[in-house]
Amino acid sequence: MASGQQERSQLDRKAREGETVVPGGTGGKSLEAQENLAEGRSRGGQTRREQMGEEGYSQMGRKGGLSTNDESGGDRAAREGIDIDESKFKTKS
Template identity: 80%
Template sequence: MSSEQERAELDRRARQGETVVPGGTGGKSLEAQEHLAEGRSRGGQTRKEQLGTEGYQEMGRKGGLSTMDQTGGERAAQEGIDIDESKFRT
């Protein structure tokens, strides 16, 4: 299959609602999914640059503790887990 045929097949599947590009969830076409994936990747990288590596890791720890009932901060306090928010430089 040529590259053009592959892209046409992926576009057809994307238009049927399938996610064909990692990170492209919600895109209604192959091109839309590619743009979404690129923007999401760039957004995460920008946030990491703003927070610094340590701050980004701390934010991930805090977010990973969140549940449907509690925020990450509430659960960390309840379980005695220390989250160093001073690392969240802005």
């Protein structure tokens, strides 16, 4: 029990020094803050996945795969005549 508490104390110290100790917890100034950030980001991603569905992610990935440093995926798709259905991955208002 003491070793778990000791480990959390060490992680909290590292977090307060600016180190990311929890995956997805970037920006948190303490261990608890990083844990909360990671959980919130995960929930946000799950909600977005439910909104878009598999087809939406497929269309978004297709557009992203066309992007380069010089040109966005949307611009390249338009230039090359590639059809990307953006309605599949945009949140409806």
